[in-house]
Amino acid sequence: MIWQLDLLILLLVVACALAVITVKDLLSATIIFGVYSFLMCLLWAEMGAVDVAFTEATVGAGISTVLFIAAILRTNRRSKD
Amino acid sequence: MKRRLERAGGQQLGDSSIIKTSVRLLVPFVQLFGLYVIVHGHYSPGGGFQGGVALGASFILLALAYDLKTSIRHFSEGANALLANTGALIYTGVAALCAVMGGLFLDYSALDKLIPLGPIEWRSFGIFLVEVGVGLAVMSIMVSLFWDISSGGEMDEGL
Amino acid sequence: MKALALIATVITGILLLYGTRDFPAWGDPQSPANRHLSPYYIENAVAETHVPNVVTAVLGDYRGYDTMFETVVIFCAGMAVASVLRRNKS
Amino acid sequence: MDGMLQEIVAKYNYWIYVVLMMIGFYAMIGKRNLVKKLLGMNIFQTAIILFFVSTGVKSGGGIPILDKYKVLAEGIDPTQIVNPLPHVLMLTAIVVSVSVTGVALAVLQRIHREYGTLEEDEILERISE
Numbered sequence: 359m360i361w362q363l364d365l366l367i368l369l370l371v372v373a374c375a376l377a378v379i380t381v382k383d384l385l386s387a388t389i390i391f392g393v394y395s396f397l398m399c400l401l402w403a404e405m406g407a408v409d410v411a412f413t414e415a416t417v418g419a420g421i422s423t424v425l426f427i428a429a430i431l432r433t434n435r436r437s438k439d
Numbered sequence: 440m441k442r443r444l445e446r447a448g449g450q451q452l453g454d455s456s457i458i459k460t461s462v463r464l465l466v467p468f469v470q471l472f473g474l475y476v477i478v479h480g481h482y483s484p485g486g487g488f489q490g491g492v493a494l495g496a497s498f499i500l501l502a503l504a505y506d507l508k509t510s511i512r513h514f515s516e517g518a519n520a521l522l523a524n525t526g527a528l529i530y531t532g533v534a535a536l537c538a539v540m541g542g543l544f545l546d547y548s549a550l551d552k553l554i555p556l557g558p559i560e561w562r563s564f565g566i567f568l569v570e571v572g573v574g575l576a577v578m579s580i581m582v583s584l585f586w587d588i589s590s591g592g593e594m595d596e597g598l
Numbered sequence: 599m600k601a602l603a604l605i606a607t608v609i610t611g612i613l614l615l616y617g618t619r620d621f622p623a624w625g626d627p628q629s630p631a632n633r634h635l636s637p638y639y640i641e642n643a644v645a646e647t648h649v650p651n652v653v654t655a656v657l658g659d660y661r662g663y664d665t666m667f668e669t670v671v672i673f674c675a676g677m678a679v680a681s682v683l684r685r686n687k688s
Numbered sequence: 689m690d691g692m693l694q695e696i697v698a699k700y701n702y703w704i705y706v707v708l709m710m711i712g713f714y715a716m717i718g719k720r721n722l723v724k725k726l727l728g729m730n731i732f733q734t735a736i737i738l739f740f741v742s743t744g745v746k747s748g749g750g751i752p753i754l755d756k757y758k759v760l761a762e763g764i765d766p767t768q769i770v771n772p773l774p775h776v777l778m779l780t781a782i783v784v785s786v787s788v789t790g791v792a793l794a795v796l797q798r799i800h801r802e803y804g805t806l807e808e809d810e811i812l813e814r815i816s817e
Binding site: 394407 | 697700701704707708711712714715719720721723724726727728730731734737738741742744745749750751752753770774775778779782783786789790793796797800805806807
């Protein structure tokens, strides 16, 4: 647990979260959400929770992103806010 | 396919032989890694969920690079439903077997009366049996979630 | 509508920030969460189950009931998605 | 002043979790697009999971994968290993969250099939017509 590294990753996570909810293109928002999940996975690996990090890398950054993209391609890509 | 991409605001992309060839080479290794993660969950990070998701991701990769039909040809809908039920039944079956053999529900050391390995070894092996069940269930449910959502329940064309 | 949502969010955030004053310092080995049940798992899991990965041992053995119903939850999710989306083919 | 600085260094991470949770909460109640609401719900969930995992951190602690023969021979000091219990609980939470996401996306597609849009206000107009 190195607190400088931790603070850097936490700030990147907050920036990604802000980007997810402000971007109007839903496909871009989903890809940024994948980045967010991966940063979260890095944070957990750094905290010593290796199993949780592995699960997040496979489930959050893999399956969730694919499911979101599949649903968005079948509905609307643009969002009004 | 074309109509939906236009509606989603993207442009038509053709089939890419680079992606197809690399996915065909990659899929066996992804499946091998998934099996390794399930089996090696006692000694390294991983276990039933992670390995099951990796196994499911290999079929999802196949459906993304080719189309839904190819994926269904390699892993039929009947097999999918059968494996999902089998996975859940393995877990509950092992748990109920413990109760039948005279122990508590989910107390794997009671299975020692069936095959004498020693109660502590049976607790280790019982965790492995349960993880295999979880892996099977998670793999087939993840694949069927992707099939349903990407084709809107039609199972015809996919993404 | 958006202003209302922002006000609600800020009020919740201020309440939670006020609540963090009572939390233990980060990484404290003697914090309440680390004193109570987990030392037993760390000390005895390997001797009782012969599984070196403590997380797997707790997930599969000590808390097997949780994991069983988690599998049931995933199974139910698959069934729910199939029943919401699939149309009658006949 | 010095005490306050120590307090900040010891607790800044909780404040960032609260900020993440606020972002997710605002997206859930303030945005009109249903996919945005779902993304906000996922951010909310990861913020809570992050909080739970961080309660188990011990400074200088090792990962919870032990050396079997060494532990069987000599035992182990629990303050040297991070707390495995929150990891187990949050493993369950992550897998449940992907199930929730799947079901929610299926319902979203059904709504789009029925009303042709995913904006909340347009759906309300169609319903009241």
